[in-house]
Amino acid sequence: MLIQLTYASRCAHALGPADVKDILAASQRNNARLGVTGALCLNHGIFLQQLEGDRMVVNALYHQILRDPRHRDTVILDLSEITHRQFTGWSMGLLPSLDTNRQLFLKYSVGSEFDPYSMSTVSLRSFFSEVLQNVRWLE
Numbered sequence: 001m002l003i004q005l006t007y008a009s010r011c012a013h014a015l016g017p018a019d020v021k022d023i024l025a026a027s028q029r030n031n032a033r034l035g036v037t038g039a040l041c042l043n044h045g046i047f048l049q050q051l052e053g054d055r056m057v058v059n060a061l062y063h064q065i066l067r068d069p070r071h072r073d074t075v076i077l078d079l080s081e082i083t084h085r086q087f088t089g090w091s092m093g094l095l096p097s098l099d100t101n102r103q104l105f106l107k108y109s110v111g112s113e114f115d116p117y118s119m120s121t122v123s124l125r126s127f128f129s130e131v132l133q134n135v136r137w138l139e
């Protein structure tokens with residue numbers, strides 16, 4: 001059964017480009033093999049990730065990600081059964097916090113900073129669907 005899991009977490013310490021590159025490399029290495037697609041955002045020290053795939057596989061991957069010492073305060077924000085994937089083209093796309101994306105982040109923010117912890121599931125779903133349509137993805 002296909003599900004979508006969305007969670008937020010905080011960087012445990014200041015992460016450099018090498019850390020992010022390492023996370024993406026692991027994602028691209030493992031997720032394609034696992035049949036997991038999704039997107040990862042990093043903004044002001046907060047990760048927001050959406051994982052899509054088989055229920056058992058996504059759960060196992062989430063537990064593996066939970067144990068990663070590079071982040072903490074992990075909270076599941078949305079977990080739902082889906083009929084189809086949104087992210088068919090990427091094993092894991094990264095949306096960095098570039099100036100061009102700031103408006104998109106703020107559009108769905110309750111306060112002046114992007115804060116996924118305070119977003120409703122409806123806002124989160126709209127955010128990810130807009131990410132998919134409007135944002136230039138980087139390798």
Ligand SMILES: Cc1cc2nc3c(=O)[nH]c(=O)nc-3n(C[C@H](O)[C@H](O)[C@H](O)COP(=O)(O)O)c2cc1C
Binds near residue numbers: 023064067
């Ligand atoms: C915010 C965050 C998101 C991550 N997302 C993924 C992911 O989607 N897939 C993945 O395999 N690893 C992901 N990782 C890395 C895993 O925690 C772990 O380091 C990696 O799966 C180990 O892969 P390996 O056994 O191939 O070395 C993520 C780590 C962090 C901190």
